[in-house]
């Protein structure tokens with residue numbers, strides 16, 4: 001069998017030296033080195049040899065196989081060089097043509113705004129706390145001061161799952177309860193977190209509403225936190241995010257999990273308060289909802305509301321991106337249309 005091996009080797013090398021095309025080269029590779037190739041078959045039959053001959057044969061066969069692989073690569077490169085040279089000579093290959101631009105990916109516009117939010121809130125001492133997208137009814141509603149049949153539940157159209165009591169979160173606020181339990185150490189430690197994430201609502205999709213969108217929730221719990229702390233913090237955020245000279249105003253509002261509750265407007269970032277189409281000629285843009293954490297919510301998070309207090313806020317990064325870039329239709333965000341995404 002050793003002689004057979006050597007003669008296959010000699011024959012293979014001989015044939016290889018005559019090959020000038022890629023197709024013929026592939027045929028040669030199949031014939032000698034492929035799964036059913038001659039060298040491979042011989043290697044497989046090593047087991048049929050008497051024991052004392054096996055080692056020597058196996059060694060020799062492996063050497064020959066590697067030699068052939070090396071020769072094949074050398075021939076392949078020579079053919080490629082030859083083809084290139086021919087193309088150049090014939091003028092088929094114009095090496096002076098400019099190259100094609102390489103396409104690079106980019107960050108989604110909502111992600112860009114989210115990252116700006118993270119950076120500003122991190123500077124102000126808020127860490128990111130990630131909560132879950134799939135929630136239970138209890139944490140999404142009941143523990144946030146909305147027991148079953150509470151009329152405020154109507155504010156959110158909910159996606160229910162086939163498992164009773166398991167829903168897709170309608171807002172990031174249930175993360176407040178989870179953050180208090182995970183970071184509060186049984187209501188003994190202060191907290192400063194932002195809770196970013198996707199929320200889901202069973203709504204008619206239109207230019208103004210989507211079934212999924214990001215929210216950035218914020219929560220601070222501590223001793224002696226007051227409404228003035230909330231106002232100062234939000235105003236400072238607006239200055240860092242939208243400019244030193246931007247004025248902020250607070251309007252009374254209602255959320256079941258905060259008391260008192262407010263909505264926050266910042267001077268229009270496009271017209272500077274003069275009035276334009278984006279701010280509907282009011283000079284103000286709504287940027288957040290906020291309030292002092294309701295004592296019932298603090299209690300449900302493990303804190304004693306007679307000793308601890310806190311504030312919470314929520315913002316919509318897609319809405320902010322729309323205002324900033326004058327985007328008229330929220331459906332663009334999750335439509336995966338590159339013509340839209342490539343603009344950012």
Ligand SMILES: [Zn+2]
Pocket residue numbers: 268269270271272273274275276277278279280281283284
């Ligand atoms: Zn305006």
